[in-house]
Amino acid sequence: MKSLELTLSSEYFVNNENLRPREHAKRLDRILGYKVSKTEEKLLQKYVAYNCSIDISNKKQHYEGTQAWVGLDPQVLQTPYCHIYEALAFLIGHKIEHVVDIGAGYGRVGIVLNTLFPQAMFTGYEVVKRRQFEGNKVLKKLNLTNAKIYRVNVLDIGFELPAADVYFLYDFSEQEDISFILNLISHCVKKRKIWLVVKGDRVTYLMRNCFRQYWHSEKKFKDSGIEILSFKKLTGGLNV
Numbered sequence: 490m491k492s493l494e495l496t497l498s499s500e501y502f503v504n505n506e507n508l509r510p511r512e513h514a515k516r517l518d519r520i521l522g523y524k525v526s527k528t529e530e531k532l533l534q535k536y537v538a539y540n541c542s543i544d545i546s547n548k549k550q551h552y553e554g555t556q557a558w559v560g561l562d563p564q565v566l567q568t569p570y571c572h573i574y575e576a577l578a579f580l581i582g583h584k585i586e587h588v589v590d591i592g593a594g595y596g597r598v599g600i601v602l603n604t605l606f607p608q609a610m611f612t613g614y615e616v617v618k619r620r621q622f623e624g625n626k627v628l629k630k631l632n633l634t635n636a637k638i639y640r641v642n643v644l645d646i647g648f649e650l651p652a653a654d655v656y657f658l659y660d661f662s663e664q665e666d667i668s669f670i671l672n673l674i675s676h677c678v679k680k681r682k683i684w685l686v687v688k689g690d691r692v693t694y695l696m697r698n699c700f701r702q703y704w705h706s707e708k709k710f711k712d713s714g715i716e717i718l719s720f721k722k723l724t725g726g727l728n729v
C-alpha cells in the first residue's frame with residue numbers, strides 16, 4: 490500500500506480557523522483518507538441502529554452484550570481531533586510510552602498521539618470489524634508503524650488489558666460495561682503513574698460517584714467535556 494504523502498504535524502490538529510470541532514474533524518477525515526460515512530452507512534444497512542428498540546427491518550444487532558453505536562452520526566461517535574490534541578498536549582513533559590484506547594473507533598487517538606509523542610505506541614481495541622479495518626488502513630497509509638487497532642471485545646472473559654501510561658475512554662458502552670473496564674484499569678496500576686482520559690456522561694458519572702477515591706482529577710476541558718485523571722496512591726486494597 491502506498492504511504493500517504495502527508496507529514497503529520499500539530500497544525501493539522503489545532504483548530505486555528507475556529508471551525509466547529511466536528512466540522513474541523515470531518516475535513517481532516519477527508520484529508521487523511523478515511524471513508525467513515527461510507528463505512529457507517531454499510532453498517533447501518535446490515536445492523537439495527539443503536540436507538541431502535543424494535544427491529545422492524547429484520548436487521549440483526551451488531552453485537553450482543555455491548556453497544557456498537559451503529560447509526561450514530563460518525564462525528565458524534567468520535568472525539569474531534571482538536572479535542573484529542575488538547576488533552577494529549579496536557580501530558581507533554583511526562584513519560585508517555587504507551588496509550589490504549591478502549592473502544593477506539595477509527596483510531597483518531599493514535600494519529601494525534603503520533604504528532605505529540607512520536608515514540609509512543611498506540612493500541613486501540615475496537616469491536617466493529619469494519620471500523621477496525623478502515624482505521625488500520627489509514628494508520629498504515631500514514632506509516633504509523635507503532636499504532637494498531639485490534640478487533641477485540643474488551644468485555645470478553647480472558648481479555649487482558651495491557652500496561653499503559655494513558656487509557657483513553659469515551660463512553661464505549663453501557664455504564665456497567667464501562668465500570669467493568671474502569672475496575673480492570675484500576676487493578677492494572679502497579680508502580681507507574683497512569684492517566685485516564687475520559688469523555689462522555691456515563692464515564693464522567695462513574696468517575697464522580699464510584700471511582701472518586703481512587704482517581705484524582707488533573708484537568709477538565711470545558712469545551713470538549715474531556716477530563717484527565719491520575720491514579721491516587723493506594724494505602725489499602727482496592728475495593729470498587
Ligand SMILES: C[S@@+](CC[C@H](N)C(=O)[O-])C[C@H]1O[C@@H](n2cnc3c(N)ncnc32)[C@H](O)[C@@H]1O
Pocket residue numbers: 555556557558566567568569590591592593594595596597598614615616617620641642643644658659660661662
Ligand atoms: C464512542 S466511540 C469512541 C471512539 C474513539 N475512542 C474516539 O473517542 O474517537 C466507542 C467505540 O467503542 C466501540 N466498542 C463498544 N463496545 C466495545 C467493546 N466491548 N470492545 C471494544 N470496542 C467496543 C464501539 O464500536 C465504538 O466504535
